Amino acid sequence: MTAVPEFLVTVPTRGDGRHPLRRDRGDWEERRALPAFVTDPRGGVSGPSAHIAQVGRAAEIAGLDGALVPFDPDGEESLVLAAGLLRGSRHLRVIAGFHAGIATPVYAAKLSASLQRFTGGRLDWQIDVALDPVVARAHGDFLQGGDRYARAEEFLTVAKGVWHEEGFTYEGVFYQVLAGGFQPPNAGLPFPRVHLGGIEPGALALSARHADVHLFDPGQNLDVGIAGLGDRAAAEGRAVACGLRLPVLAREDEEEAWRDARGLWALAGGADEDFPAPDPRTGLWPGFDRIAGPGALGLVGSYEGVAAGIRAYRDLGITTFVLSARPTVEEAYRLGERLLPLFATEFERETAHVH
Amino acid sequence: MSIDIYWRIGTHGDQPSLRRRVTSRGEWAPVVPGSLAPGVRHGRRDGYSYVEHMADVARASEVSGFVGGLLPSFPFTDDPWATAAALARETTTYRFMIAYQPGFLHPVQAARMSATLQRATGGRVVYNVISGGGGPAQLWWGDRVDHDDRYARTSEFLDVLKGVWNGGPFDYEGRFYRVEGAGLPEPLARQPFPEIYFSGSSKAAIEAAGRHADYYLSWLEPFPDLAAKFGQVREHSAALGTAPKFAVRVDVLARETEEAAWDEIRRGWEHVDPAALVSPDGDSVGWLRSQSFVSWPVRHHRELEVSPNVWGGFHLLRGGPAFGLVGSYAQVAERLDELIGLGVGAFILAGVPHLEEAYRVGEEVLPLLKGHDLRVASPFGAALSDSRA
Numbered sequence: 001m002t003a004v005p006e007f008l009v010t011v012p013t014r015g016d017g018r019h020p021l022r023r024d025r026g027d028w029e030e031r032r033a034l035p036a037f038v039t040d041p042r043g044g045v046s047g048p049s050a051h052i053a054q055v056g057r058a059a060e061i062a063g064l065d066g067a068l069v070p071f072d073p074d075g076e077e078s079l080v081l082a083a084g085l086l087r088g089s090r091h092l093r094v095i096a097g098f099h100a101g102i103a104t105p106v107y108a109a110k111l112s113a114s115l116q117r118f119t120g121g122r123l124d125w126q127i128d129v130a131l132d133p134v135v136a137r138a139h140g141d142f143l144q145g146g147d148r149y150a151r152a153e154e155f156l157t158v159a160k161g162v163w164h165e166e167g168f169t170y171e172g173v174f175y176q177v178l179a180g181g182f183q184p185p186n187a188g189l190p191f192p193r194v195h196l197g198g199i200e201p202g203a204l205a206l207s208a209r210h211a212d213v214h215l216f217d218p219g220q221n222l223d224v225g226i227a228g229l230g231d232r233a234a235a236e237g238r239a240v241a242c243g244l245r246l247p248v249l250a251r252e253d254e255e256e257a258w259r260d261a262r263g264l265w266a267l268a269g270g271a272d273e274d275f276p277a278p279d280p281r282t283g284l285w286p287g288f289d290r291i292a293g294p295g296a297l298g299l300v301g302s303y304e305g306v307a308a309g310i311r312a313y314r315d316l317g318i319t320t321f322v323l324s325a326r327p328t329v330e331e332a333y334r335l336g337e338r339l340l341p342l343f344a345t346e347f348e349r350e351t352a353h354v355h
Numbered sequence: 356m357s358i359d360i361y362w363r364i365g366t367h368g369d370q371p372s373l374r375r376r377v378t379s380r381g382e383w384a385p386v387v388p389g390s391l392a393p394g395v396r397h398g399r400r401d402g403y404s405y406v407e408h409m410a411d412v413a414r415a416s417e418v419s420g421f422v423g424g425l426l427p428s429f430p431f432t433d434d435p436w437a438t439a440a441a442l443a444r445e446t447t448t449y450r451f452m453i454a455y456q457p458g459f460l461h462p463v464q465a466a467r468m469s470a471t472l473q474r475a476t477g478g479r480v481v482y483n484v485i486s487g488g489g490g491p492a493q494l495w496w497g498d499r500v501d502h503d504d505r506y507a508r509t510s511e512f513l514d515v516l517k518g519v520w521n522g523g524p525f526d527y528e529g530r531f532y533r534v535e536g537a538g539l540p541e542p543l544a545r546q547p548f549p550e551i552y553f554s555g556s557s558k559a560a561i562e563a564a565g566r567h568a569d570y571y572l573s574w575l576e577p578f579p580d581l582a583a584k585f586g587q588v589r590e591h592s593a594a595l596g597t598a599p600k601f602a603v604r605v606d607v608l609a610r611e612t613e614e615a616a617w618d619e620i621r622r623g624w625e626h627v628d629p630a631a632l633v634s635p636d637g638d639s640v641g642w643l644r645s646q647s648f649v650s651w652p653v654r655h656h657r658e659l660e661v662s663p664n665v666w667g668g669f670h671l672l673r674g675g676p677a678f679g680l681v682g683s684y685a686q687v688a689e690r691l692d693e694l695i696g697l698g699v700g701a702f703i704l705a706g707v708p709h710l711e712e713a714y715r716v717g718e719e720v721l722p723l724l725k726g727h728d729l730r731v732a733s734p735f736g737a738a739l740s741d742s743r744a
Contacts, residue, residue: 014542015542027474047474048474048475048542049444049474049476050444073540074540075540076471076474076543077470077471077543079437079440080436080440081471083437083440084441084443084444086441087440087441087442087444087445088444101461101464102461102464103460103461103464104459104460104496106496107459107460107496107497110434111434111436111437112437113434114433114437114438115434115441117404117405117406117433118404118405118406118433118437118438118441119404120402120404134536137534137535138463138523138524138534138535138536138537138538139461139464139537140461140515140532140533140537142533142535158497176499177494177495177496177497178491178495179491179494180495180496180497181495184383184385185382185383185405
């Protein structure tokens, strides 16, 4: 049986823009000034949070299931953005990305309990464990290697412990709590769904014990990763859903999609003769490296073509798709109007079949 | 000199009055018929929670003239960062005074959250840095650093916070925190650094306040004691070459007449459980200090009026500190003016219920304030000020 997949949008944390390198929407860079004779009512009115709110509304209106605010050391802080997105929406699940060094697990849990109450339990967590060591040290975190997984394990154990048990006491290597635990109304709330990632054995082992969803990247060996995660989770008596972070560029037809890909490539500083071809085996386009961030691979094509690519991932066992596309507002509408309906009819058929 | 007047937001629910200690606003006490923003309607979740009511209080204090509000943080409250982020876009001028204890949150993360909130609100974040509050509550949080060390940690925390705010790369190696090549990204770093309200009554607190405080924040005490405390802080700060301003957290019960105000207290006093007259656990010097101004046992509520209009029994009628002002609108305004005369540059006022009392105090008491310059015996003072205006 195939679970109904979830589609989420990735929230831009360093501004957004029509062009891959422009970040003037959301006030990360100066907006281009209007000519002096044109009355400009924008001054100071539309700040960064106005843009982020716009992204959240677009995602919700477009029928996406949720939004991921990644931990971005060079961008806006994700819990604050997530809180604003949750407040401005009714149905959207919002995943806040952070790392275990930001706070004690009790504090992270307490802050999250407030957000769960404020929003009807729509907050999720994505915990980044294997941070780039330079980034980690800049955030006051000097743990390395396997210790990071051990600490994340304790972090999640303590956070879940105080969340679910009153009189919770814990004495670990990294954290100690004496008679902790939440009381009503912070007791009994749904714990944020935990998203983890990584392909190394330590990452899969941690996910097997604590993740609700494990987010893979298209460049990883998904066959091996999904199977390895499944085996480990089964050994723990659990099941972990598999997700994929996937940049997309979907248009009316192939020709238009590749024309736009070439346009973005050029705007991002790529030369015409260097324009990369998609991998003939996987269909993934490496040009997203310049547009969506280092190492990014994603799908370019017609709506039907991208949908077919997504179906192939579903066949591998992926049920959560964290899509990214810029500029985020317009692309969220596009995805909601053109891409997701291709799956809606399919689900109706599957649902009918099941019944 | 302008005086910043904040209005506290109850982040743990609220009572409909001081007459009975019943929390019917929010879901912090069992939800009963008539509870406001309980999140359940006709047995089904309705999507509302207490944050809706906190948004009402924020807007009420904004429209009635307060500069912003204090968002407290305790094990039994909603989280102030979560609350501020949720309310950021529902107000336009309201400043969020976020209470937090260093130690629970990493200073780099605190900087990132603050700067992102500054961007979201146009610079309306203010800090209330708390280092006290030990005892079982502290271990509940998962923190077991000793009293005096907590102030050392607070100092380091603020050093790191300020260090990364300026963009970096910032290196630091202290007893509690270590970072390497830290710094906020440029659009975050150019935000104004939040004003710091610093709380704590111990010697360690007063010393740390001298280094970091924009405002040294105290609970209300009998005025001569408060003046002496300010003197100590001034002395410590002068030795460091700094000069913090002073702020006081004051509960207010003000009515049209003095009689009506005390009658309100009397009605609450009738329900006070004598067993409630005990000090809570912890090593808060401020709390022990506040209890020392009263000689227990007390039989009549007016015995807790330690000086005119200064009443030390608020903790018996609602959670929180003991001292506040009780009296007519004019009396309360006079006492606040007296505090301004002692050097107080900012107030965090509070009243139960927070929503209605915000309107009342904003509309009836604040307009009567004369301020420091006009607090002269001459009856011509006010007239002169009027003619200048």
